[in-house]
Amino acid sequence: MKIVQLLPALNYGGVERGTLDVARGLVKAGHESIVISSGGRLVTQLEAEGSRHITLPVHKKSLSSLLQVAPLRTKIRELHPDILHVRSRVPAWLTYLAWRRLPRETRPRLVSTAHGLYSINRYSAIMARSERVIAISECVRDYLTQNYARYLQQPPELIYRGVDTSEFNPGITPPADWRQQVESEFPALRNKRWLLLPGRLTRWKGQHAFLEMMANLKDLRSDVQGVIVGGAEPNKEHYAEELQQRARELGIADCVTFTGSRNDMPYWYGESALVYNLSQRVEPFGRTVIESAAMGTPVIGYDIGGPAESLRACFPQGLVAPGSAEELLETTNTLLDSDARPILAPEFTLDTMVRRTLSLYRSLCQTPPGK
Structure with a gap:
């Protein structure tokens, strides 16, 4: 053809x-x-x-x-x-x-x-x-x-x-010095379990909900570090500054790392304890969900739209009620103490x-x- x-x-x-x-x-x-x-x-x-x-x-x-x-x-x-x-x-x-x-x-x-x-x-x-x-x-x-x-x-x-399983799979390991270089660039990540929120910095992607969760988690867990990976959209750089200011207001500026855009996402997924998809509105699909699932890293996301379909198929334990701060915190705590891992469903390859x-x-x- x-x-x-x-x-x-x-x-x-x-x-x-x-x-x-x-x-x-x-x-x-x-x-x-x-x-x-x-x-x-x-x-x-x-x-x-x-x-x-x-x-x-x-x-x-x-x-x-x-x-x-x-x-x-x-x-x-x-x-x-x-x-x-x-x-x-x-x-x-x-x-x-x-x-x-x-x-x-x-x-x-x-x-x-x-x-x-x-x-x-x-x-x-x-x-x-x-x-x-x-x-x-x-x-x-x-x-x-x-x-x-x-x-x-x-x-x-x-x-x-x-998702391309030759690029995203549990057998993918970063270069020997990758984590050392990352921790040199972002020292707050050393000796921590990473809680990863990937996605461009835009108001409906859920970064504010993630920061609120990190503030609630701060007194319960000292071994975790929030990681927000993604860059601001053109002409919206002020939103990145707003998020950093909000982290300071919540007293968690040292508990959350902003990395900007990255082109080595498989390694970030693989090295994280949990990955989040917290879109505030219905999205047609959730690529970060299936990429995380392909890497074998547990994913947490709201039970709405396309991301929820992927979660139901690959890791239903990660579903939380849309906008529920209490359930988001509870699910995070539960999965941090769990050995549960997602399995990528064949229809998402x-x-x-x-x-x-x-x-x-x-x-x-x-x-x-x-x-």
């Missing part, structure tokens, strides 16, 4: 990671993989892994982007792919407008992946108008079914995002995600075109 994936850009993020994962799987299975985007830092990796990249400005949320419909249609005719796979709303609109004017009998089949809980309007409805729609979690599938049933040609196909995606492509190619 020849597969073309379309997304706004190839910078870092869940959509981009999913695109590269599928592209790599296609190449490994002997198929032809092409990605169309406006470019980005991951183009080099994509091409090094055997895919072709075509740069087109399919990223701008502007009426001027409609000027790209005709060039995109020309490019589709030229490539003559079997599948067009869209992963975001702007490229989905441009692709749909280009695709629907092609002869039905010979045009490629159209697939979309809904990576989020999009706002309910006609603009977002485009993600449900493909011939086949992939939902990355049950909550996304149910959201699409409840809000976009009139556009769906078939029920959404549930294909979870998958990268191999399963790629295999099921390719199976969907094949089944669509073997069925006659619909309306």
Whole structure:
């Protein structure tokens, strides 16, 4: 098969990671993989892994982007792919407008992946108008079914995002001097059990709840250190300062370490006693949950949205009621004294995600075109 994936850009993020994962799987299975985007830092990796990249400005949320419909249609005719796979709303609109004017009998089949809980309007409805729609979690599938049933040609196909078990597994050990270097950079981590909250610094990711928990834990445990890993979003650096000020107000400035962004996350997961996902709002998926589970590190998270689905499958002991400070503290204390470890469920592996995606492509190619 020849597969073309379309997304706004190839910078870092869940959509981009999913695109590269599928592209790599296609190449490994002997198929032809092409990605169309406006470019980005991951183009080099994509091409090094055997895919072709075509740069087109399919990223701008502007009426001027409609000027790209005709060039995109020309490019589709030229490539003559079997599948067009869209992963975001702007490229989905441009692709749909280009695709629907092609002869039905010979045009490629159209697939979309809904990576989020999009706002309910006609603009977002485009993600449900493909011939086949992939939902990355049950909550996304149910959201699409409840809000976009009139556009769906078939029920959404549930294909979870998958973790690469060659990169995240209990056998992964850091280099011999890794912990020494980390503790040299962050001396407060020495001789402590790490309680890790990974995720970018943004108000709904739960850093405030984590700080409140650390304040309540301070008098109960002297052997733990809170670790907040993640950088602030552009133009929101003040939030990092706000969190550090809050730690000082709670009297736990020496009990919480802020590391900023890191590119060695498997080691942080593996060296931590507990990992947390405390998102305050419903998230479509919880990648930090399955990465921690893959490393064998216990995870604690609120019982809402996509992260809760992963926890129920891999480590139900870590589920706590949304917003319950008392239950969060109690579960932390219990798991710190427990030998319980998560087991990554097969449906959350990268191999399963790629295999099921390719199976969907094949089944669509073997069925006659619909309306």
